[in-house]
Amino acid sequence: MAEYQVYTLKNGIRLAHRQVSHTKIVHCGIMLDIGSRDEKNNETGLAHFWEHMAFKGTKKRKAFHIINRLESVGGELNAYTTKEKICFYASVLDSHFDKAVDILSDITFNSIFPEKQVEKERSVILEEMSMYLDSPEDAIQDEFDELIYPNHPLGYNILGTRETVNSFHRDDLERFVKENINTEKIIFSVVGNITLKKAIKMAEKYLSEVPHLTRKHERLGPPDYQPRQLVFKKPISQAHVAIGLPAYSLHHENRFSYFTLIHLLGGPGMNSRLNVALREKNGLVYGIDASYTALTDTGYTGIYYATDKKNLKRAHNLVQKEIELLKTKPLGGLQLKNLKDQLMGQLAMSDESNQGYMLMMAKSLLDIDRIDTLEYVFEKLSNIEANDLLETAQETLNLEEFSSLIYKPH
Numbered sequence: 001m002a003e004y005q006v007y008t009l010k011n012g013i014r015l016a017h018r019q020v021s022h023t024k025i026v027h028c029g030i031m032l033d034i035g036s037r038d039e040k041n042n043e044t045g046l047a048h049f050w051e052h053m054a055f056k057g058t059k060k061r062k063a064f065h066i067i068n069r070l071e072s073v074g075g076e077l078n079a080y081t082t083k084e085k086i087c088f089y090a091s092v093l094d095s096h097f098d099k100a101v102d103i104l105s106d107i108t109f110n111s112i113f114p115e116k117q118v119e120k121e122r123s124v125i126l127e128e129m130s131m132y133l134d135s136p137e138d139a140i141q142d143e144f145d146e147l148i149y150p151n152h153p154l155g156y157n158i159l160g161t162r163e164t165v166n167s168f169h170r171d172d173l174e175r176f177v178k179e180n181i182n183t184e185k186i187i188f189s190v191v192g193n194i195t196l197k198k199a200i201k202m203a204e205k206y207l208s209e210v211p212h213l214t215r216k217h218e219r220l221g222p223p224d225y226q227p228r229q230l231v232f233k234k235p236i237s238q239a240h241v242a243i244g245l246p247a248y249s250l251h252h253e254n255r256f257s258y259f260t261l262i263h264l265l266g267g268p269g270m271n272s273r274l275n276v277a278l279r280e281k282n283g284l285v286y287g288i289d290a291s292y293t294a295l296t297d298t299g300y301t302g303i304y305y306a307t308d309k310k311n312l313k314r315a316h317n318l319v320q321k322e323i324e325l326l327k328t329k330p331l332g333g334l335q336l337k338n339l340k341d342q343l344m345g346q347l348a349m350s351d352e353s354n355q356g357y358m359l360m361m362a363k364s365l366l367d368i369d370r371i372d373t374l375e376y377v378f379e380k381l382s383n384i385e386a387n388d389l390l391e392t393a394q395e396t397l398n399l400e401e402f403s404s405l406i407y408k409p410h
């Protein structure tokens with residue numbers, strides 16, 4: 001049996017399906033190619049506000065009936081917003097698959113955004129914003145986006161600002177949805193012990209009546225980049241540091257090599273170059289990581305850590321030293337083999353998550369119009385040579401191009 005199947009409804013919505021016979025749980029979701037980067041200047045936070053308000057009432061359900069629909073049968077209903085995506089998803093026993101598709105389609109396409117609920121949810125989001133800002137490790141990474149993409153939707157906080165959130169009303173939500181929905185860029189994704197025939201039947205039952213819709217505007221491309229360095233004093237006990245720079249997009253031919261390189265530098269393993277240098281050898285940090293975020297037309301790399309204020313310079317010098325080593329010293333044969341083995345093992349473990357696979361299928365179809373199998377990814381990684389990593393590092397990791405954002409204790 002094929003690893004996955006794709007079926008397209010007449011309105012352009014696509015079903016991505018993978019049958020897994022050894023589970024009683026089905027994971028399904030509706031992912032839309034709409035995110036915070038689609039907001040205008042006075043709309044920052046509106047996509048996230050929509051995600052919240054989708055649960056607050058539809059043409060046939062009130063808020064309580066929405067949250068109780070799957071909870072009452074032991075299921076889960078959730079959602080999230082990113083720079084480029086909004087996703088509503090659910091996990092239930094496969095015997096309640098019909099209920100899950102029913103509620104997902106209802107909150108995605110039939111929300112009515114009751115004005116009373118808008119006022120309540122405004123307070124909830126403002127509290128979420130305060131909670132986030134009280135956490136420097138979260139706040140600094142959001143502010144760092146603005147450093148890489150200044151005065152651009154990609155740099156705005158997904159939560160918005162207090163001014164914009166306080167300004168939203170029902171009409172704003174209805175207009176935003178109308179302007180941005182494109183049914184040809186919507187994926188209904190299903191992973192579980194559900195046959196393709198049954199998945200198609202549910203998709204036709206609940207999604208085929210959605211009218212064919214197209215986006216009303218084009219996305220604004222990424223801005224020109226200039227490195228910037230900012231320091232803020234905060235009432236905190238540690239110094240928090242974020243450094244980084246733009247990187248390859250999802251469509252760049254060297255993205256696999258770059259992904260491998262950043263994994264070596266500061267991936268989740270305790271043996272990453274940065275973790276060994278700053279934590280294991282010198283005890284300067286509790287944790288440090290480097291991440292690569294690839295978007296449809298751009299990307300960025302960020303390195304984040306927290307350390308005692310007196311250790312800032314020493315930690316910074318060690319980070320720079322490890323970056324320079326990637327550009328000057330190629331990996332040996334055994335080092336390269338171990339790196340590939342580690343990366344493949346971690347990818348294989350993440351592939352074991354049925355919910356994660358469901359979300360990955362939807363995002364891949366929206367972003368690159370295909371779903372790369374694990375075997376395909378392994379083949380790409382296997383073909384990477386030490387010189388590929390060296391050349392990629394020399395091309396991308398130029399220290400003078402790095403931006404930095406530092407929170408210092410005052």
